Amino acid sequence: MSIDWINFTPFSALAGGVLIGLSAALFLLFEGRIAGISGIVGGLFQTRQPGNFAWRIAFVAGLILSPWLYLAFSQLPAVQVDASWGTLAVAGVLVGFGTRFGSGCTSGHGVCGLSRLSVRSLVATLTFMAAGFLTVFVVRHLLA
Amino acid sequence: MSILFSLLVGLVFGTGLIIAGMADPSKVLGFLDLAGNWDPSLALVMAGAIAIGLVTYRLAGRRTVSLMGKPMNVPVVENVDRRLVIGSGLFGIGWGLAGICPGPSFVLLGIGSAKGLVFVVAMLAGMVLFELYQRFDRT
Numbered sequence: 001m002s003i004d005w006i007n008f009t010p011f012s013a014l015a016g017g018v019l020i021g022l023s024a025a026l027f028l029l030f031e032g033r034i035a036g037i038s039g040i041v042g043g044l045f046q047t048r049q050p051g052n053f054a055w056r057i058a059f060v061a062g063l064i065l066s067p068w069l070y071l072a073f074s075q076l077p078a079v080q081v082d083a084s085w086g087t088l089a090v091a092g093v094l095v096g097f098g099t100r101f102g103s104g105c106t107s108g109h110g111v112c113g114l115s116r117l118s119v120r121s122l123v124a125t126l127t128f129m130a131a132g133f134l135t136v137f138v139v140r141h142l143l144a
Numbered sequence: 145m146s147i148l149f150s151l152l153v154g155l156v157f158g159t160g161l162i163i164a165g166m167a168d169p170s171k172v173l174g175f176l177d178l179a180g181n182w183d184p185s186l187a188l189v190m191a192g193a194i195a196i197g198l199v200t201y202r203l204a205g206r207r208t209v210s211l212m213g214k215p216m217n218v219p220v221v222e223n224v225d226r227r228l229v230i231g232s233g234l235f236g237i238g239w240g241l242a243g244i245c246p247g248p249s250f251v252l253l254g255i256g257s258a259k260g261l262v263f264v265v266a267m268l269a270g271m272v273l274f275e276l277y278q279r280f281d282r283t
Contacts, residue, residue: 004181007171007174007183008184008185009185013187013188013189014188016162016192017188017190017195018193019157019164020193021197025199027150028218030212031214032216037247056150058148059157062150063250066254067158067254070159070162080168081169081242081244083242083243088266089266090266091263091266092242092249092263092266093267093270094234095235096271098231098232098238101230102229102232102235103219106245109232114194114197118219124231124232127229127232128235130236131234131239132176132237133176133178136178141179141180
């Protein structure tokens with residue numbers, strides 16, 4: 001292992017993290033809800049809870065519109081998607097099914113759950129981190 | 145009110161993801177590539193968010209209603225089961241393949257990335273698949 005000092009961005013990473021934490025804090029303290037994205041989105045497909053659509057759609061709309069808010073202050077940073085179309089489709093299904101099956105993703109388990117000191121979320125976070133590290137290792141170093 | 149507030153929280157959350165670098169899949173993969181040229185940035189994103197989160201849950205304490213008088217919808221399940229581990233494992237594999245998790249996928253969509261759109265559609269399909277599985281599992 002070597003550290004990629006050129007791409008290491010400690011200050012913006014911390015600042016972005018604090019902003020993510022603040023939005024999750026607002027959501028919990030005022031709405032009484034966990035800002036877990038997979039749960040918010042997945043709930044749209046649960047037919048058992050009618051009347052629960054509007055705020056979920058509004059939250060997702062906020063995420064989709066956030067680049068425009070960012071653009072009002074600064075130029076958007078470059079984003080680069082290396083995965084092929086086929087890989088993206090497979091990855092998307094795995095992420096969608098997996099986060100619902102495991103009751104959470106990076107935000108719900110990784111941020112909110114760990115903040116609550118939930119053992120369940122700690123196990124989930126260690127599992128998806130380990131699976132992510134392992135997958136990248138296989139793709140970049142074993143198959144490449 | 146709830147709708148406007150949710151929109152606002154989504155906006156701030158998404159802006160945080162962009163500033164943090166999470167909206168760039170190549171940066172996320174740089175973090176997940178421990179054996180390569182490792183970019184530790186995303187560990188600091190987690191640290192920043194959790195630092196705020198720890199204070200938040202201390203403030204929320206044992207409240208049963210929010211500051212707006214709404215019921216607190218905090219998970220009560222605390223057991224570690226097979227589903228949690230298998231689901232998180234599958235998610236991690238998908239995350240490692242694309243470098244995209246649910247939050248950033250919608251930001252990518254907003255940036256106008258066609259690849260982001262493909263990922264989001266597939267992810268929503270995966271979530272529908274889960275609902276179908278649930279129905280099948282129950283009967």
